[in-house]
Amino acid sequence: MAKSSIIRRIATAAGCLAALTGALTSCSPDQVNLLSTVPDSAPAVMTFDAGRFFPLAGLTADGATLTAEKSIAGSPFDLSPLGTEGYNALMHSIDGSHLVFFVDARRTPFLTFEITDLKAFEKFAGEYGESESSQGFKTWTAPDGLKITLRGAQGWISRDPQPGASLKAVLDDAAQQSVMQSIGVANALQDNSQLFNFELNTGDEYRIMAQGMEDSERLGIDFRAMKPDGELMELTQTQTVAEDFLRYTGPEMTIVAAAGLRPEFTSSVDWNAVATAVENITGLGASPLTMLAPLMADVDGTVALAMGPVSEEAWEEPSLATWHIMLMAHMPMEKIRSALDTFSGYFALGGLKPTTDARTGMMTVPFYGSTLRLGPVDGYLAISNTPLQPVEQNSLTPVFNGKQGALSAKLPALDFVPGMQKGMNIEMQLETQRLYVRLMPVDKTSPALGSVLGLLVTLAL
Numbered sequence: 001m002a003k004s005s006i007i008r009r010i011a012t013a014a015g016c017l018a019a020l021t022g023a024l025t026s027c028s029p030d031q032v033n034l035l036s037t038v039p040d041s042a043p044a045v046m047t048f049d050a051g052r053f054f055p056l057a058g059l060t061a062d063g064a065t066l067t068a069e070k071s072i073a074g075s076p077f078d079l080s081p082l083g084t085e086g087y088n089a090l091m092h093s094i095d096g097s098h099l100v101f102f103v104d105a106r107r108t109p110f111l112t113f114e115i116t117d118l119k120a121f122e123k124f125a126g127e128y129g130e131s132e133s134s135q136g137f138k139t140w141t142a143p144d145g146l147k148i149t150l151r152g153a154q155g156w157i158s159r160d161p162q163p164g165a166s167l168k169a170v171l172d173d174a175a176q177q178s179v180m181q182s183i184g185v186a187n188a189l190q191d192n193s194q195l196f197n198f199e200l201n202t203g204d205e206y207r208i209m210a211q212g213m214e215d216s217e218r219l220g221i222d223f224r225a226m227k228p229d230g231e232l233m234e235l236t237q238t239q240t241v242a243e244d245f246l247r248y249t250g251p252e253m254t255i256v257a258a259a260g261l262r263p264e265f266t267s268s269v270d271w272n273a274v275a276t277a278v279e280n281i282t283g284l285g286a287s288p289l290t291m292l293a294p295l296m297a298d299v300d301g302t303v304a305l306a307m308g309p310v311s312e313e314a315w316e317e318p319s320l321a322t323w324h325i326m327l328m329a330h331m332p333m334e335k336i337r338s339a340l341d342t343f344s345g346y347f348a349l350g351g352l353k354p355t356t357d358a359r360t361g362m363m364t365v366p367f368y369g370s371t372l373r374l375g376p377v378d379g380y381l382a383i384s385n386t387p388l389q390p391v392e393q394n395s396l397t398p399v400f401n402g403k404q405g406a407l408s409a410k411l412p413a414l415d416f417v418p419g420m421q422k423g424m425n426i427e428m429q430l431e432t433q434r435l436y437v438r439l440m441p442v443d444k445t446s447p448a449l450g451s452v453l454g455l456l457v458t459l460a461l
Helices: 003-027 050-057 080-093 118-126 163-176 183-189 243-248 271-282 288-298 333-349 448-460
Strands: 044-048 059-062 065-068 099-103 109-114 132-134 137-141 147-151 154-158 196-200 207-214 219-226 255-261 301-309 323-330 363-367 370-377 380-384 405-411 424-430 435-441
Touching (some): 044 050, 050 059, 059 080, 065 080, 080 118, 109 163, 118 147, 147 163, 154 163, 183 196, 183 207, 243 301, 243 380, 271 288, 288 333, 333 363, 333 370, 333 380
Antiparallel strands (some): 044 099, 044 196, 059 065, 099 109, 109 154, 132 137, 137 147, 147 154, 196 207, 207 219, 255 301, 323 380, 405 424, 424 435
16 A cells, blocks of 8 residues: 555544544533632532432422522522523533532632533523623623633532632632542542532531431431541540430420530530520520539539420420420439539529428429429439429430430421421431431421521531
8 A cells, every 4th residue: 555545544534533532522621620629728518419419409390490499599509590491401511410519718609510511501501691701711690690600611600790700719729729638528528429418617627527318208417527638526525325314205395305425524514605505595594504504514424405395386485484394414413412402592592492302302493484393313413394204115215325415306397497497307316426417307398408408508608
């Protein structure tokens, strides 16, 4: 074969290869490692698969209309302004299996993704008018101020009015140190087996990591405290909860929590501040917590709190008269006796006259519209405004069994709490290296994930 013929064939093959490469390049830009474009200092980062995540988060299609659940409406996860057609066009032009949500230094949230078909993406974005260029980024404005931004093979969605300037600062910071350089955190964020992976960075030694697992009726979230290199925080000042307090926890108690505490922990906490914080959050005002606070340093074992509303109105006007409350703290008997003597003196100063049962040692006294009962119960100092009646079996035993701490709460619809507009049953279980949370919506049609996102975004912002 003539040399010139060989050269022509090589040239033809090279031309075909170049054409094919060009075609592939126009549809599949160079791959982007999304986490390498997120600064390590970002206050919050989340990774997820759009196909699994968005329907469970409360983003649903009804014909041409895309609707967002109230719990995510207006949040970075609310893509409803795109409509069903726009959303589908977006998903057909990007890698929907790996999206990243992050919050920048100014607390502005972004969604970012890898573009797999550049022409299709530009056609999708072009439906919202002409693009504007700034700082090397092209930006289109969709309805409701939703900004669609492009640079190279990467896209972003936000509600930042000037995304180009913000994203330039983000990429400059990431070039200095990205999330990928925190090896342990990066590995957790790249776990594709989970529904979502979330990092909360408060600037402390440990990052708060959360991984979401979902089935048909509940959402499970595994929380861990992790150093950037992956080392997990381990609790050393707790112990296994003793379940005997559940014998006195009746079905009227809809919120039940307990923790096993060691003296090195109880002696280091400002319990007066804790009591004040709890009372401010619950709105109960002066309560048994105030009286118990000075004694908490003597606890060695389980501390339990059980609460239940007398009626639905109790949520709106909480007080000792409208809530059943029981506190139990395990401590030596001599400490319990000393505590009861202290309480007796406290009541006397207030002009109250407690009565004491000589057989049980239980003290009874009228207090803020209710009747308090204080005394020794099975090695605990017990304080309650409802009779302590033994319960034969308690369905909560599996929740607390073998845990360092646990909580069970049955909450009604609470419009004033983000993500709680339809009610939620919550279980938490604390182990030495993790906190596992289960969320079960009261309304089975209401996605638990949407409620979680409302809370996580509130924390991040």
